[in-house]
Each structure stands twice: as C-alpha cells, then as structure tokens.
Amino acid sequence: MIVGVPKEIKPDEYRVSLIPAGVEEMLKHGHTVLIEKDAGSGSGIPDLEYKRAGAKIVAGPEEIYEQAGLLIKVKEPLPKEYHLLRNDTTVFTFFHFAASKQLTDAMLGARVVAIAYETIRDEHGQHPILTPMSEVAGRMSIQEGAKYLEKPMHGRGILLGGVPGVAPAEVVIIGGGIVGTNAAKVAAGLGARVTILDVNIGRLRYLDDIMPKNVVTIMSNTQTIREKVRDADLLIGAVLIEGARAPHVVTRELVQAMKPGAVIIDVAIDQGGCVETSKPTTHSNPIYKEYDVIHYCVTNIPGAVACTSTHALTNVTLPYALEIADKGYERAARENPAIVRGINMVKGTLTNKAVADAFGMPYNALG
Known part of the structure; x- marks a missing residue:
C-alpha cells in the first residue's frame, strides 16, 4: 500500500x-x-x-x-x-x-x-492513542495555567505553590481521567492545593490512594462544581465522553462568579469545550478574557511541544x-x-x- x-x-x-x-x-x-x-x-x-x-x-x-x-x-x-x-x-x-x-x-x-x-x-x-496526548495536555495545562496566573499576563498574580506564610493557589480540575490525573500530579508537585472532581467514585478512590495529601477528591455534581469553581484560581476542564461533544459542566454564570484574573484551561475544547464561555484559540493567540477571567482554549495543546x-x-x-x-x-x-x-x-x-x-x-x- x-x-x-x-x-x-x-x-x-x-x-x-x-x-x-x-x-x-x-x-x-x-x-x-x-x-x-x-x-x-x-x-x-x-x-x-x-x-x-x-x-x-x-x-x-x-x-x-x-x-x-x-x-x-x-x-x-x-x-x-x-x-x-x-x-x-x-x-x-x-x-x-x-x-x-x-x-x-x-x-x-x-x-x-x-x-x-x-x-x-x-x-x-x-484509549491507547488518545492517552499519550492527554498526558501531554494535562501536564501542559498546569504549565500554561501557572504562566497566565502571573500579573504581567493579566492573571491574579499568584504563585502556584505559594511560599511559607502565604497560601498556594487553588487548582480545581473537573474530570479525573488521564488529563485530570496528569494535571493534578504537576500541580501537586508545585505545591498547589488541588481539588479533583469526577462522577466515578471508583476513580476518585483510586486517585485518593495515589495522590499526595495536597490533592482532595470530591464527587462531581452541580453543587460541588458551583462551590469549587468559585474558589478556583486555576480551573482545568478535563471532561471526556468518547467521540461525543463535551457537556458544558461550567456555565456562563459560574464563570462570571469566578475571581478576577482567574485562569481557565479548557482541555476539552477539542470536543467543543466543557466551559460554556470557551471558544477555540491557537498557540499564536492562545487566550482571551471574558468576565475578567482568562480563557486558554488551544485546540492542539500538545503541538507546542x-x-x-x-x-x-x-x-x-x-x-x-x-x-x-x-x-x-x-x-x-x-x-x-x-x-x-x-x-x-x-x-x-x-x-x-x-x-x-x-x-x-x-x-x-x-x-
């Protein structure tokens, strides 16, 4: 052939x-x-x-x-x-x-x-082919999120891991699959306070066993998403439904309620995005602001590396x-x-x- x-x-x-x-x-x-x-x-x-x-x-x-x-x-x-x-x-x-x-x-x-x-x-x-790219995207989501939290990038001016006497950033990850797990590993390693939300209790038990103590696992539902999104300095959208369009689990109203200068990295944007205010961006022009919240929605995140x-x-x-x-x-x-x-x-x-x-x-x- x-x-x-x-x-x-x-x-x-x-x-x-x-x-x-x-x-x-x-x-x-x-x-x-x-x-x-x-x-x-x-x-x-x-x-x-x-x-x-x-x-x-x-x-x-x-x-x-x-x-x-x-x-x-x-x-x-x-x-x-x-x-x-x-x-x-x-x-x-x-x-x-x-x-x-x-x-x-x-x-x-x-x-x-x-x-x-x-x-x-x-x-x-x-998903053997999706997995390595999800690993890359999950790890890069924290790398990019940390950058855009910096004040020169119009973020909140927060160091992801904090310093002694100053609290670290609140990182909220919606979805505990490959993307979410890799994002949590990197964020936890940098010293952030990390919350993973997922609908699969078995997956949450597994993550609770393998993650360090600065990672908390919480069952995902409308109430917990509402509470945690409002707390987030950095929000990672890591929702995947095989072959299907990603559901909007974070509404426009929730984005509007986030902290000024908070950052959203919607890794699910390849499948339409799991945040209602997300729209595709590129590495040349990766971010935009809506409701004073930075959105990073690059559709081919692994392409940067x-x-x-x-x-x-x-x-x-x-x-x-x-x-x-x-x-x-x-x-x-x-x-x-x-x-x-x-x-x-x-x-x-x-x-x-x-x-x-x-x-x-x-x-x-x-x-």
Missing part, C-alpha cells in the same frame, strides 16, 4: 504523524511511504532522515492525496484539503467530529473511510497503522475490535453513534 504523510497545516501545529523509524517499519512490511517536504521540520526531523529511512519526499500535498491509499495525519483535514481527498482513501488521524458539523459533512461528502485516533479503544477499555508529542504519538499509532496498511481497513477491523471502534465513517455513512447523536444524524453501526 502507498502510505502518505502530508505536512500539517492547522495553525501552530508542529507535529508530524510518522517518524523515520515508522517509515522503516512500513518498508519492512512492503509498503511505500510518501512524506511531504518539511513535514517533520516542526518536530526537529529533517527530510534527510526520512530519505535515509527509505521514504520518498514529495514537494506538495497533491501527490500524496492523489496516490496514497492510507493517509496518516495528526489533526483533521482542513477546508483547503477537502477537495484533495479521494473516495478510496482511508484517513487515520484525530478527527473529533462531534465538535464540528462542517468537518463531519465534508468527510461524509468525500466518502473516505475515517478512522479516528480518539475513539480507538482496546479490550481493557483504554512537538518533539515530545510526535514521538509519543507515533509510539502508539504505528502498530495500528501497520495493521491497516497490511490488511486493509475491512480485514483489520474484522480482526481487531479496537479498530472497529476507531472507524467513525465509511464511504458516506456515519458509523459512530456519539457523532450521529451530536448532530441528529442517522448512522449504521459496524457489526
């Missing part, structure tokens, strides 16, 4: 979907790999390394989209790429369809096979990409249920219920 790796064109996206070691593996399996010129430059991987691994470097995306049977990307196709897609192509990337009707309609119209990184789920109920993120991502995507390339998507899906869960649409038909429900559209489940 011809495997294509186009250069990412989303604003401030520096990751690449395949490293040279992955090219070598593809070639060992008998596949041809096309890499767009400078696709790896943002991650510190020059074209020469891809050439040495056996890839063919092409000048632009047109040749890749025209020839590749399997497109491996990092982020969803953007409007200027829509017309390049062929109806016999399998696209393997982060899609987050429930956050965008435009993207959903475009991919249905292109009649591609869309396999979404974020909905691949293994036999243990884990592209070298780390690219290697972490390809560590987990490569085995699935090889399986799809070796067998074709149909046989790969028959033999691996995780890939079935990753397939969101097939040649103009939605196959993911959560995406269909987000827009009130019909779907056909893959049997």
Whole structure:
C-alpha cells in the first residue's frame, strides 16, 4: 500500500504523524511511504532522515492525496484539503467530529473511510492513542495555567505553590481521567492545593490512594462544581465522553462568579469545550478574557511541544497503522475490535453513534 504523510497545516501545529523509524517499519512490511517536504521540520526531523529511512519526499500535498491509499495525519483535514481527498482513501488521524458539523459533512461528502485516533479503544477499555496526548495536555495545562496566573499576563498574580506564610493557589480540575490525573500530579508537585472532581467514585478512590495529601477528591455534581469553581484560581476542564461533544459542566454564570484574573484551561475544547464561555484559540493567540477571567482554549495543546508529542504519538499509532496498511481497513477491523471502534465513517455513512447523536444524524453501526 502507498502510505502518505502530508505536512500539517492547522495553525501552530508542529507535529508530524510518522517518524523515520515508522517509515522503516512500513518498508519492512512492503509498503511505500510518501512524506511531504518539511513535514517533520516542526518536530526537529529533517527530510534527510526520512530519505535515509527509505521514504520518498514529495514537494506538495497533491501527490500524496492523489496516490496514497492510507493517509496518516495528526489533526483533521482542513477546508483547503477537502477537495484533495479521494473516495478510496482511508484517513487515520484525530478527527473529533462531534465538535464540528462542517468537518463531519465534508468527510461524509468525500466518502473516505475515517478512522479516528480518539475513539480507538482496546479490550481493557483504554484509549491507547488518545492517552499519550492527554498526558501531554494535562501536564501542559498546569504549565500554561501557572504562566497566565502571573500579573504581567493579566492573571491574579499568584504563585502556584505559594511560599511559607502565604497560601498556594487553588487548582480545581473537573474530570479525573488521564488529563485530570496528569494535571493534578504537576500541580501537586508545585505545591498547589488541588481539588479533583469526577462522577466515578471508583476513580476518585483510586486517585485518593495515589495522590499526595495536597490533592482532595470530591464527587462531581452541580453543587460541588458551583462551590469549587468559585474558589478556583486555576480551573482545568478535563471532561471526556468518547467521540461525543463535551457537556458544558461550567456555565456562563459560574464563570462570571469566578475571581478576577482567574485562569481557565479548557482541555476539552477539542470536543467543543466543557466551559460554556470557551471558544477555540491557537498557540499564536492562545487566550482571551471574558468576565475578567482568562480563557486558554488551544485546540492542539500538545503541538507546542512537538518533539515530545510526535514521538509519543507515533509510539502508539504505528502498530495500528501497520495493521491497516497490511490488511486493509475491512480485514483489520474484522480482526481487531479496537479498530472497529476507531472507524467513525465509511464511504458516506456515519458509523459512530456519539457523532450521529451530536448532530441528529442517522448512522449504521459496524457489526
């Protein structure tokens, strides 16, 4: 199979979907790999390394989209790429369809096979491709939050960990999954007072066992969210529902009641955001203020640390990409249920219920 790796064109996206070691593996399996010129430059991987691994470097995306049977990307196709897609192509990337009707309609119209990184789920109920990027985003959320709490950044002027005699910042994390857990680890390590809210009591028990004493776990409900959001200096939105649009668990009224100069990092923005006042931003223009509260809603947070993120991502995507390339998507899906869960649409038909429900559209489940 011809495997294509186009250069990412989303604003401030520096990751690449395949490293040279992955090219070598593809070639060992008998596949041809096309890499767009400078696709790896943002991650510190020059074209020469891809050439040495056996890839063919092409000048632009047109040749890749025209020839590749399997497109491996990092982020969803953007409007200027829509017309390049062929109806016999399998696209393997982060899609987050429930956050965008435009993207959903475009991919249905292109009649591609869309396999979404974020909905691949293994036999243990884990999301192996989403996990490393959630780890990065969770850790970065505290790094960015600490920065924007500084007064020159128009924050409250609070040091996350405080100093002897002065209280540390109040960090509130809504969602105790991979993002929330990694955010809590970093915030706790810096000495903040951390509260994690989640609806799963079993998860809260686990977090209570593994976290240090400056982390408190609380059952998430309307009342506890209302109380803790008002107390927060830094609020991390880490709500995830697989494949679905994130619910607005923090209302506009709650944001309005927050402390002036408080910071919201809505990591759920890829799925539409879990804070009602959130809207997508970029690394070039990452924040805006509403009700005197700083909102950081970058849709590709891990892209800022592209070298780390690219290697972490390809560590987990490569085995699935090889399986799809070796067998074709149909046989790969028959033999691996995780890939079935990753397939969101097939040649103009939605196959993911959560995406269909987000827009009130019909779907056909893959049997």
